[in-house]
Amino acid sequence: MNTTSNIRPLYEIAQEQAGGSGKRTMTLSMGPQHPSTHGVLRLELELDGETVVKCTPEIGYLHTGIEKEMETKLYYKSIPMTDRIDYMSPMSNNLGFCLSVEKLLDIEDAIPDRVKWIRVLMTELTRINSHLVWLGTHALDLGAMSVFLYAFRERELVLDMYEMVSGQRMMATYFRIGGLMDDVPKGFDKTVRKFIRTLHDRIKEYEDLLTNNRIFQMRTIDIAKVSAQDAIKLGLSGPSLRGSGIDYDVRKAFPYSDYDKFDFEIPVGQNGDVYSRYQVRIEEMRQSLHIVAQAIDGLPEGPFRAHVPGVVLPPKQDVLTKMEAMIYHFKIITDGFKVPEGSVYVPIESGKGEMGYFIDSDGSNIPNRVRVRPPSFVNLSALGEMVKGHLVADVVATIGSIDIVLGEVDR
Amino acid sequence: MRGRFSAEIVSEYVHRGQLSFYVHPDSIVKILTALRDEKSLRFDYLADICSVDHLRKKAKTNERYEVVYNIVSIPNSFRMFVRIRVSAEAQKIPTLCNEWPCANWLEREVWDMMGIEFKGHPNLTKIVTADDLEGHPLRKDFGIKYEIQHFTHTKDDPIEVVPDNPFH
Numbered sequence: 001m002n003t004t005s006n007i008r009p010l011y012e013i014a015q016e017q018a019g020g021s022g023k024r025t026m027t028l029s030m031g032p033q034h035p036s037t038h039g040v041l042r043l044e045l046e047l048d049g050e051t052v053v054k055c056t057p058e059i060g061y062l063h064t065g066i067e068k069e070m071e072t073k074l075y076y077k078s079i080p081m082t083d084r085i086d087y088m089s090p091m092s093n094n095l096g097f098c099l100s101v102e103k104l105l106d107i108e109d110a111i112p113d114r115v116k117w118i119r120v121l122m123t124e125l126t127r128i129n130s131h132l133v134w135l136g137t138h139a140l141d142l143g144a145m146s147v148f149l150y151a152f153r154e155r156e157l158v159l160d161m162y163e164m165v166s167g168q169r170m171m172a173t174y175f176r177i178g179g180l181m182d183d184v185p186k187g188f189d190k191t192v193r194k195f196i197r198t199l200h201d202r203i204k205e206y207e208d209l210l211t212n213n214r215i216f217q218m219r220t221i222d223i224a225k226v227s228a229q230d231a232i233k234l235g236l237s238g239p240s241l242r243g244s245g246i247d248y249d250v251r252k253a254f255p256y257s258d259y260d261k262f263d264f265e266i267p268v269g270q271n272g273d274v275y276s277r278y279q280v281r282i283e284e285m286r287q288s289l290h291i292v293a294q295a296i297d298g299l300p301e302g303p304f305r306a307h308v309p310g311v312v313l314p315p316k317q318d319v320l321t322k323m324e325a326m327i328y329h330f331k332i333i334t335d336g337f338k339v340p341e342g343s344v345y346v347p348i349e350s351g352k353g354e355m356g357y358f359i360d361s362d363g364s365n366i367p368n369r370v371r372v373r374p375p376s377f378v379n380l381s382a383l384g385e386m387v388k389g390h391l392v393a394d395v396v397a398t399i400g401s402i403d404i405v406l407g408e409v410d411r
Numbered sequence: 412m413r414g415r416f417s418a419e420i421v422s423e424y425v426h427r428g429q430l431s432f433y434v435h436p437d438s439i440v441k442i443l444t445a446l447r448d449e450k451s452l453r454f455d456y457l458a459d460i461c462s463v464d465h466l467r468k469k470a471k472t473n474e475r476y477e478v479v480y481n482i483v484s485i486p487n488s489f490r491m492f493v494r495i496r497v498s499a500e501a502q503k504i505p506t507l508c509n510e511w512p513c514a515n516w517l518e519r520e521v522w523d524m525m526g527i528e529f530k531g532h533p534n535l536t537k538i539v540t541a542d543d544l545e546g547h548p549l550r551k552d553f554g555i556k557y558e559i560q561h562f563t564h565t566k567d568d569p570i571e572v573v574p575d576n577p578f579h
Contacts, residue, residue, distance in 0.1 A: 059539060067524070232485070233455075233511055235511065235512075246485065343426065345479075362468055368463065369463045377520075378513055381515060
């Protein structure tokens with residue numbers, strides 16, 4: 001008696017179900033609870049055997065209406081919400097929003113140098129934070145479990161520094177419109193210097209584990225190749241764009257917050273495949289460390305808030321002793337501040353790519369419209385094109401390589 | 412370029428050093444592709460498409476909505492905004508999907524959140540909002556509703572048990 005004859009491959013059954021229509025493909029739903037989709041992302045894969053014919057990402061499971069919510073709040077009350085957009089790089093979000101409002105208010109020149117440099121320092125640490133999470137999860141998806149544990153170990157150090165400056169480990173809300181929440185504490189520079197030394201060695205360790213790893217190379221080289229022209233057409237940004245050989249980084253192209261005073265390079269990949277994007281991000285972490293080192297060495301002295309009465313809170317000592325300062329404090333907290341009519345867009349380079357805030361003001365104390373240009377959203381829209389013709393396992397590698405955060409995709 | 416499209420450009424607007432042009436809705440594809448193909452300009456990177464609802468200042472301007480195309484010239488490091496005003500809700504805008512594939516999702520989001528339709532879009536369906544949500548949330552007349560938490564039972568007002576209900 002032959003029992004094995006009843007077992008048939010799945011695609012044959014799929015063909016049979018499709019009937020005489022000549023359809024050779026079957027549809028597979030991946031997610032939204034799949035661990036390697038990095039959140040609540042659902043992919044509808046149309047498969048021919050194990051080859052992807054069509055991939056349709058479906059999003060919206062994490063939609064929280066942040067943009068609408070911001071239209072109902074005073075300007076400064078939106079800052080905590082920006083943390084939650086891309087929850088892997090909270091400080092970059094804060095920075096984008098604050099810069100945008102500062103541009104609308106036209107108080108950019110009043111921002112002290114110390115504020116700018118601390119902002120640069122913290123956003124570069126944020127980039128490292130974002131890339132470490134990416135590295136860990138990406139490697140985990142491809143089967144390298146240990147990298148995940150190591151990357152998260154170093155991420156803890158970054159979170160410790162967040163806690164030092166803001167009292168919060170993840171949703172820091174450290175930047176304010178026109179300044180910072182508070183100055184950096186005593187001993188912060190020592191912690192940062194120690195971290196730079198540690199991470200320099202650790203990045204070497206990650207590279208030892210992955211860069212020349214044969215399994216890792218086989219899973220990533222020549223997978224999801226995007227040519228330079230396609231990358232621009234698809235609107236990719238950040239390391240996904242630079243992996244394809246386009247030298248576009250907002251920090252260099254449209255310098256903000258004194259980035260033009262720092263010495264750093266923009267790593268650019270060659271092949272535009274998953275491996276190139278990996279190389280770009282690893283090199284970016286080194287460059288970020290280089291910027292952090294410059295920022296901590298040359299940190300200028302000065303106040304941690306701009307002196308703009310009526311917009312930026314006055315120093316606490318003045319609030320307690322001077323009448324005008326107390327009135328300003330009270331007015332700003334209760335009533336906010338009026339922003340001149342008009343709209344601006346300020347982009348910054350977050351860990352994921354170009355993140356920009358388009359704010360339209362109608363002259364009142366709440367914005368008329370806040371639009372977040374989400375890098376992950378646009379990068380994810382390219383996924384369907386990228387994975388065409390690859391295997392199902394490569395879809396996982398590709399999702400990892402474009403580094404999406406679903407909080408930012410859905411907002 | 413300004414001379415070539417003098418008929419299509421409605422007005423120029425500079426705010427805080429950022430340059431925008433208001434153009435006629437029907438000529439948007441023509442203008443953006445011309446800006447992309449012009450050798451000296453090369454605005455080939457479409458960074459963003461977003462929409463604004465001007466219901467609050469509708470008294471001043473007749474057109475209620477505005478769509479902002481955010482384009483970047485990577486070789487020149489220059490960013491520019493091309494804007495169109497949309498007056499009626501039924502007015503449709505030509506799609507950019509054929510020129511820039513990334514416009515597909517961005518336009519879908521504009522439609523989903525603001526309800527501005529795009530002519531010739533291959534798949535203009537809901538993208539971020541829930542399937543059972545009616546309306547377009549970013550419109551100003553779409554009110555924000557807060558859920559009020561009602562306590563269903565307290566010590567004085569205990570839970571009502573319906574004996575006929577098979578679930579109790």
